[in-house]
Amino acid sequence: MANDNKGWDPSQLRKCDLEFEEIPRFVYNDPRVDEFISENKPVVILGSKLAKAAEKWTLDYLEKNMGNGDFTVFLSKNHKFKYYDDKKSMLKSNSDFIPPTKKLDMKLPEFIKRLREWKKGDDRLYLQQGLNNTVGPAIVHDFLNFDWNFCTSKQSKHNWGPLTSNLLLIGMEGNVTPCHYDEQQNLFAQVHGYKRCILFPPDQFDCLYPHPVHHPHDRQSMVDFDKPDYSRFPKFREARGCETVIGPGEVLYIPMYWWHHIESLMRGSYTVTVNFWYKGGPNGTVTYPLKGHQKVAVMRNVEKMLLDVLQDPKEIPPLLRAMVLGRYTE
């Protein structure tokens, strides 16, 4: 992975058994940017001003201007912040689920204080909060100065649905968001610090073993990238992904349903990212064979339908095994 004096070095990347191709990087007005987006392929966009207005969002500035709203902060005993769905974890059938992180509401000054006073052995912290109407006037001003023209033109050119949220992410060096996919298009604008992003196409579903759809870890890979269990997940060896490291001012397009593992570089600074999430566009005419992300949507619907009709998640595995083993296996 090339770095060329870009503010980080390869020793800051976590070890991974897999090798990756490089995600291409183009200046924002290069026509290849839109070629990649139109093919639902990831691309790093350089030189755009999408979240330039957030460049002044240092911890000091945020502390002073963010307002008195509550922020969602996750605490983890290790470097991994594996997302879980609160609603699903409250289902009776998931009563033995133990959340791997603690979720707290925190005022921003409290979060920043903890960040500054953090020492080895403390829980790690990761702030993940949608930007909303509690933010102070300076932040509102910066928000309005995002290059909305840039992202709105991507939205219309590629026929995306509406913007659903802007997530603000403030993470500690070394924090990892384990591999998962989202069901929306994402412009992932890096503001401060460096993040390594490893992506896999939707057709790598069988190599990445997502949790069941009704599980709190829905959309998250069951594979621990730090120590893959190849006896349970043999096809993980065959996963073919691509990676990049993005820094301030760079925007990564993460296509809908693409898997992504994201790490704030070790021994780097804290990281700030702003997400622009858009719904997928209308399907239009369906062409066959279906694309990888459409097949993932089909599988999700089968799992949802089975839970709906069987009522009990424990009934799903034996039914699927009966349907598949020896009948649809090689």
Add this chain to the structure above:
Amino acid sequence: MANDNKGWDPSQLRKCDLEFEEIPRFVYNDPRVDEFISENKPVVILGSKLAKAAEKWTLDYLEKNMGNGDFTVFLSKNHKFKYYDDKKSMLKSNSDFIPPTKKLDMKLPEFIKRLREWKKGDDRLYLQQGLNNTVGPAIVHDFLNFDWNFCTSKQSKHNWGPLTSNLLLIGMEGNVTPCHYDEQQNLFAQVHGYKRCILFPPDQFDCLYPHPVHHPHDRQSMVDFDKPDYSRFPKFREARGCETVIGPGEVLYIPMYWWHHIESLMRGSYTVTVNFWYKGGPNGTVTYPLKGHQKVAVMRNVEKMLLDVLQDPKEIPPLLRAMVLGRYTE
């Protein structure tokens, strides 16, 4: 398996690796008959007059009175007559399917001539024809003399849907209808000769490995009972079934979705059977967990939905494997 001088002996049964329980046998007015039927469990009904009017249907009588309609006759190079769906075998995706039997239209005298002149090395024959309006007046008379009161009372007592067909089966000694299930309730009335019937409940789906739903052999087990391939079908060893031999005047209730393998006893006479097929009843209130046959219906719908949405049957196995292997396997 008990026979007690009943017109056959155990050496006439084909060898099978499995052991079976006996299907219970009750006189028609024993209240346990309806208990079994109401629980969708197989039972042999003795002493009813359901198809007594067909007792005189010897080959001579049928030849003389059956009329000049066309009869569907299957020809097989061996003893097995594995059913296949003509409509599915004509799909482009099944173009490499080779029907295991030949299907001919034949007048009854021609069939009976071939039966009488049959010698070792000739194709075996099996007539399977729904009774329809081409039959002659004597047969119509016999048909009207079936004990309609008997089967109609079962229909109403157990809330079955309408009668859909009466299939006439005339088979050679030793013929086998390999293991499959039907989607209807069946009163299987033996008229001439002896048939061994091996049944398995719907929840044995995973031990019996049915072909894919879109395959011409839909509803048929992929396991060859003569020589099971345990490497492909390891759970067949665990199949738990029940069996009986029925003779003239005996009626076997084969519940909807129950698997059945049926053999005309070796070195016995030709066999004549009349089937009474009824649709299943309305579901009424669904109770959970679903019953075995309801789960089979769910699995059938998943497979149908997948073909519908993917369009190409070749896309189904990799998608199901991706959904199941390592995710829903132990």
